[in-house]
Amino acid sequence: MSPQSKKAKVEDIAVTRFREYLRIKTVQPTPDYAGCTAFLTKYAKELNLECKVVELVKGKPLVIMTWKGTDPSQKSLILNSHTDVVPVSEEHWDNPPFEAVKLDNGDIVARGAQDMKCVGIWYMEAIRKLQQQNKKLKRTLHLTWVPDEEIGGHDGMMVFVKSKEFKELNAGFALDEGLANEKNAFKLYYGERSPWWLTLIAKGNAGHGSKFIEPSATYRLLKTLDKFLAFRDSEQKRLEFELSHDGKPITLGDVTTTNVTILKAGVQHNVVHEEAQAGVDIRIAPTVNHKEFEQMVKEWCAEYDVEMKTVQKFDGAPSTILSEHKEWQVVQSVAKKHKVDIEPEIFPAATDSRFLRQIGVPAFGISAIKNTPVLLHDHNEYLNENVFLEGVSFYVDLISGMANL
Numbered sequence: 001m002s003p004q005s006k007k008a009k010v011e012d013i014a015v016t017r018f019r020e021y022l023r024i025k026t027v028q029p030t031p032d033y034a035g036c037t038a039f040l041t042k043y044a045k046e047l048n049l050e051c052k053v054v055e056l057v058k059g060k061p062l063v064i065m066t067w068k069g070t071d072p073s074q075k076s077l078i079l080n081s082h083t084d085v086v087p088v089s090e091e092h093w094d095n096p097p098f099e100a101v102k103l104d105n106g107d108i109v110a111r112g113a114q115d116m117k118c119v120g121i122w123y124m125e126a127i128r129k130l131q132q133q134n135k136k137l138k139r140t141l142h143l144t145w146v147p148d149e150e151i152g153g154h155d156g157m158m159v160f161v162k163s164k165e166f167k168e169l170n171a172g173f174a175l176d177e178g179l180a181n182e183k184n185a186f187k188l189y190y191g192e193r194s195p196w197w198l199t200l201i202a203k204g205n206a207g208h209g210s211k212f213i214e215p216s217a218t219y220r221l222l223k224t225l226d227k228f229l230a231f232r233d234s235e236q237k238r239l240e241f242e243l244s245h246d247g248k249p250i251t252l253g254d255v256t257t258t259n260v261t262i263l264k265a266g267v268q269h270n271v272v273h274e275e276a277q278a279g280v281d282i283r284i285a286p287t288v289n290h291k292e293f294e295q296m297v298k299e300w301c302a303e304y305d306v307e308m309k310t311v312q313k314f315d316g317a318p319s320t321i322l323s324e325h326k327e328w329q330v331v332q333s334v335a336k337k338h339k340v341d342i343e344p345e346i347f348p349a350a351t352d353s354r355f356l357r358q359i360g361v362p363a364f365g366i367s368a369i370k371n372t373p374v375l376l377h378d379h380n381e382y383l384n385e386n387v388f389l390e391g392v393s394f395y396v397d398l399i400s401g402m403a404n405l
């Protein structure tokens with residue numbers, strides 16, 4: 001190989017901006033939102049986008065960029081992404097998680113590479129391409145960069161959708177995050193399960209570990225947790241065997257999970273302690289009636305006199321019905337052009353889309369990550385440069401298609 005051909009190719013600007021964004025440590029629980037806002041405002045300037053920083057909660061800025069459409073009578077398209085990322089266990093990473101190194105095979109390794117800094121950059125770089133082609137879109141685009149999604153979105157999208165700043169956006173439809181796909185396909189999330197986090201507290205009498213102490217806090221708690229676990233088993237069976245109406249196996253988003261994630265009890269082997277606690281992470285499928293489900297859980301807890309405290313609960317939002325939105329046709333035709341399959345599903349966890357759908361803004365969760373293992377929240381999260389660059393062209397067509405309806 002001649003020295004000339006060995007020379008590294010000039011990096012695509014989209015990749016450079018992606019890697020710069022990944023290097024900003026917006027990692028929970030102390031995200032560098034100031035650094036992030038500085039990066040985003042500069043980036044908006046570069047692309048001649050209007051840019052506004054809104055601080056609805058102190059220290060948690062939200063950045064709104066706008067590319068005005070030619071037809072202001074149309075409702076706008078919201079291109080949403082969260083700016084924060086989840087913590088890392090650095091010792092399990094083969095490369096530093098906030099340096100965005102590019103390996104020889106093109107893999108860009110960093111926390112947030114999949115979840116979801118790639119998506120924010122795709123919106124921006126698609127706009128850059130459209131501007132280079134002198135394209136004008138009918139609908140106004142608003143890029144919303146929101147904080148705190150990873151810790152529940154309460155100081156982020158939840159307060160934002162209730163604000164006058166959001167109202168001013170005149171939102172008609174939104175794009176938000178999806179998940180990676182191992183196949184040559186993209187997931188398209190049109191709804192999601194509702195999180196319900198519970199703390200269960202059982203009380204009893206104390207005494208010597210050799211006796212039948214009644215009532216016993218641990219006994220009461222475990223008997224109650226048995227119900228959650230039995231329900232978990234039955235839902236797992238459904239997931240294994242049930243088919244949806246189109247004959248395809250149902251997916252995780254279609255069943256309800258009741259996982260016991262925290263256990264706290266006891267001080268010493270021979271002491272029966274007076275209190276035991278558990279944390280449960282429940283994810284309620286969109287088909288479930290919340291009132292009935294809550295009643296069932298209340299009865300489980302009441303049987304053994306266990307107190308139940310809600311840490312957070314989302315009361316559900318209507319899913320976005322694919323056939324009701326022309327944006328669905330756009331997704332299908334753009335996917336066809338890019339020779340990629342689309343797999344519509346219910347998102348198994350929670351995203352900011354739930355707050356949008358709840359106030360009546362239809363939303364699709366999609367991340368153009370194909371042929372890649374799902375590594376969100378995992379060690380060694382990465383996205384390959386070529387997959388990323390194909391994503392830019394996908395978003396050029398997706399955004400222009402949706403904004404020219």
Ligand SMILES: CSCC[C@H](NC=O)C(=O)O
Binds near residue numbers: 149150195349351
């Ligand atoms: C339920 S609020 C926390 C939101 C979080 N979202 C992504 O992982 C989740 O646990 O689904």
Ligand SMILES: [Zn+2]
Binds near residue numbers: 115177
């Ligand atoms: Zn995310």
Ligand SMILES: [Zn+2]
Binds near residue numbers: 086115150376377
């Ligand atoms: Zn996440």
